Amino acid sequence: MNVSEGRGMAEFTQTARVLSVTDLTPNVRQLILLPTTQKLAFQPGQWVSLKLPVGSTPPLNRAYSMAVPASPSGELTLVFDRVPDGLGSRYLSQIRAGDELLLSGPYGNFVLPQPPDRELLFIAQYTGLVPIRCMLKAMYAHRETVPVLVIAVGPAEDELLYHQELLSLALMRPSFRYLPLVASGEESAVALTVSMLSQLVNDRSKVIPMLCGTKRFVRPLRGYFVETGYDRKDVKTETYD
């Protein structure tokens, strides 16, 4: 396909070589990829589409958010959790350094508001933290920013992603707050998050909510913000399913 046609560069599919495979938690793995044809210019929060050679009608397209901002090396850091019986994540689980993957992108508009002018409230369900971690890396590579609160819900204590990193950030940056929560199942994850929110954002001064996770997590939480007086469009969301 001529990359200048249609929706343009973003549709261009290329091979990427897997440089490394690292476990971040017992159930979450990081892949570092290097696209072989051209570097991707992307904003923190964006994702790529992997075209996986599995399923009844391959390729199986699966989206993965970049966990690290764009760098001169062109490397892409992707992070995924192993979904029980998940076709895509099962395929990715057997990928090794030296293997190749097909991808296109970048895509997506779950990105930092420019400029953020109020406190940012990130709420992540498990690997929903990945694009948020990328935004945090970009923000804290620079000067002090607006206050940030990250609420991260994981399925178990040892499945809290980037836990040490976020604890350290909270120690180093007075305006950064980190609230890790453990809940299994979307319903209890939502309930626990809401119970925390009612204490944390009850002062009527508006924050910028940015939510990422599955629909059953993100939708009720967006509903919570709308009920407390936010415009729907002011609640930024990314859903993974």
Ligand SMILES: Cc1cc2nc3c(=O)[nH]c(=O)nc-3n(C[C@H](O)[C@H](O)[C@H](O)COP(=O)(O)OP(=O)(O)OC[C@H]3O[C@@H](n4cnc5c(N)ncnc54)[C@H](O)[C@@H]3O)c2cc1C
């Ligand atoms: C814009 C976008 C960005 C994404 N970024 C990431 C990312 O950075 N890391 C990542 O792990 N996944 C990400 N995903 C989800 C990813 O594309 C796949 O959906 C996920 O890996 C499951 O695919 P599967 O084929 O293994 O499972 P499927 O057979 O498609 O089963 C999906 C089911 O597994 C459950 N599930 C458990 N964990 C996840 C999860 N992480 N995402 C979706 N469903 C899940 C849900 O209940 C869902 O119904 C993203 C999705 C979108 C749309």
